[in-house]
Amino acid sequence: xxxxxxxxxxxxxxxxxxDVIEHEFENIKKSPIIKAMRNGKxxxxxxxxxxMTIEGQTKxxxxxxxxx
Numbered sequence: 001x002x003x004x005x006x007x008x009x010x011x012x013x014x015x016x017x018x019d020v021i022e023h024e025f026e027n028i029k030k031s032p033i034i035k036a037m038r039n040g041k042x043x044x045x046x047x048x049x050x051x052m053t054i055e056g057q058t059k060x061x062x063x064x065x066x067x068x
Contacts, residue, residue, distance in 0.1 A: 001032040008041050015042035019050030 001022055007013035021031050028034055037043035051060065 005032045005036045005041070008036065008043070015044075017044045017046070019046050019048055021045060 004013065004016050008016060016033070018033060021028060021033055023031065033043060033045065037045060051057070
């Protein structure tokens, strides 16, 4: 996460999107990604909905059914 923020600061990376943050269930306020996002960096963080597409759910359900 620190490397991502550094790349954003240097201009090597224009933006960043994440569905998962390291240690997010501990203290998310300590996350470099969350701090940078709150300070105006071009970052989008979604609440674990990245796989909630029809295609993603269909694939997950098929995988689960095949395991039974």
